[in-house]
Amino acid sequence: xKTRAAVALEKAKPLQILEVDLEGPKxxxxxxxxxxxxxxxxxxxxxxxxxxxxxxxxxxxxxxAGIVVEVGAAVTSVRKGDHxxxxxxxxxxxxxxxxxxxTNLCTAIRATQGQGVMPDGTxxxxxxATKLHHYMGTSTFSNFTVLPEIAVAKIREDAPFDKVCYxxxxxxxxxxxxINTAKVEPGAKAIxxxxxxxxxxxxxxxxxxxxxxxxxxDINPARKAWGERFGMTHFVNAKEVGADLVAHLVNMTKSGAxxxxxxxxxxxxxxxxxxxxxxLEACHRGWGQSIIIGVAPAGAEIATRPFxxxxxxxxxxxxxxxxxxxxxxxxxxxWYMDKKIEIDPMITHTMPLxxxxxxxxxxxxxxxxxxxxLF
Numbered sequence: 001x002k003t004r005a006a007v008a009l010e011k012a013k014p015l016q017i018l019e020v021d022l023e024g025p026k027x028x029x030x031x032x033x034x035x036x037x038x039x040x041x042x043x044x045x046x047x048x049x050x051x052x053x054x055x056x057x058x059x060x061x062x063x064x065a066g067i068v069v070e071v072g073a074a075v076t077s078v079r080k081g082d083h084x085x086x087x088x089x090x091x092x093x094x095x096x097x098x099x100x101x102x103t104n105l106c107t108a109i110r111a112t113q114g115q116g117v118m119p120d121g122t123x124x125x126x127x128x129a130t131k132l133h134h135y136m137g138t139s140t141f142s143n144f145t146v147l148p149e150i151a152v153a154k155i156r157e158d159a160p161f162d163k164v165c166y167x168x169x170x171x172x173x174x175x176x177x178x179i180n181t182a183k184v185e186p187g188a189k190a191i192x193x194x195x196x197x198x199x200x201x202x203x204x205x206x207x208x209x210x211x212x213x214x215x216x217x218d219i220n221p222a223r224k225a226w227g228e229r230f231g232m233t234h235f236v237n238a239k240e241v242g243a244d245l246v247a248h249l250v251n252m253t254k255s256g257a258x259x260x261x262x263x264x265x266x267x268x269x270x271x272x273x274x275x276x277x278x279x280l281e282a283c284h285r286g287w288g289q290s291i292i293i294g295v296a297p298a299g300a301e302i303a304t305r306p307f308x309x310x311x312x313x314x315x316x317x318x319x320x321x322x323x324x325x326x327x328x329x330x331x332x333x334x335w336y337m338d339k340k341i342e343i344d345p346m347i348t349h350t351m352p353l354x355x356x357x358x359x360x361x362x363x364x365x366x367x368x369x370x371x372x373x374l375f
Contacts, residue, residue, distance in 0.1 A: 064138065088168075189213040222366075
């Protein structure tokens with residue numbers, strides 16, 4: 001069949017809107033009509049050429065929602081007409097990682113996913129005689145896409161595609177980092193570095209968990225109002241504070257008998273290794289946890305004095321907010337529909353597929369929280 005897609009023919013070049021060939025689903029696969037897809041910084045990271053695993057030509061996109069239109073042989077968990085969210089972190093429920101219950105990082109299709117192909121080692125997308133790579137196993141910048149059955153989460157049919165597509169990455173990553181990875185308890189003090197599409201969801205995750213002091217750190221003063229909308233109690237402009245940022249944050253968190261200071265939990269949503277260090281060192285001595293969410297450029301390394309870790313601070317990483325896709329994503333959709341979390345205000349721009357490059361421009365200019373393409 002034919003499908004319209006935004007194709008990344010080469011790195012650091014605008015996406016091209018093209019009609020491409022899409023082969024139907026094989027055994028264990030499903031064909032999904034994508035109704036809406038978000039434009040995430042991770043897509044930009046790959047498109048820029050900074051992603052060491054980036055492959056070209058490819059169809060990017062990993063934050064979508066749509067309807068199953070066909071299923072391959074042996075598919076049992078979804079059927080034609082089901083509403084689904086594609087999962088770049090699948091959940092097979094059978095591999096050692098899934099069975100361990102210690103991680104959400106399913107390994108069932110990791111090798112082929114990283115090679116930009118389906119589990120049988122082939123691509124379903126082509127442009128004439130040229131093979132197009134799948135991206136993160138999802139390729140939601142195409143009106144139709146094929147995914148493994150274990151990489152789709154079935155959701156309720158009354159959820160709006162143009163909002164819940166954001167749960168395919170940003171919402172789940174931010175809220176999940178708080179609830180699944182950090183396991184923040186009521187009354188905690190927390191600091192969030194970077195108040196973009198992920199950071200704002202960390203804020204509302206902290207609010208949901210009952211954190212008491214929620215400090216947001218950003219270099220864009222316009223993010224203050226955004227942060228307050230999603231639960232932030234204090235805002236710090238890192239540019240204004242400068243080199244004394246860590247000391248400033250530690251002092252902010254001192255109270256009563258506790259004059260050591262430091263946050264119980266910090267979250268880096270920037271992908272900047274300097275900020276990652278600041279986030280760790282702003283943690284409380286003895287028990288502070290710093291969660292790394294942001295993706296750093298290829299070859300970047302983090303560093304701190306060993307003393308910071310020996311004295312009880314903990315560095316943790318998280319992917320997809322520690323969420324198990326097929327299990328947890330439908331629950332988060334329910335939270336949105338039950339008004340326990342917000343999404344609508346963060347969808348700042350919508351556009352047709354033909355204008356997708358404008359969505360990337362808005363991201364670069366800092367004018368959007370999340371742009372969504374509507375098919």
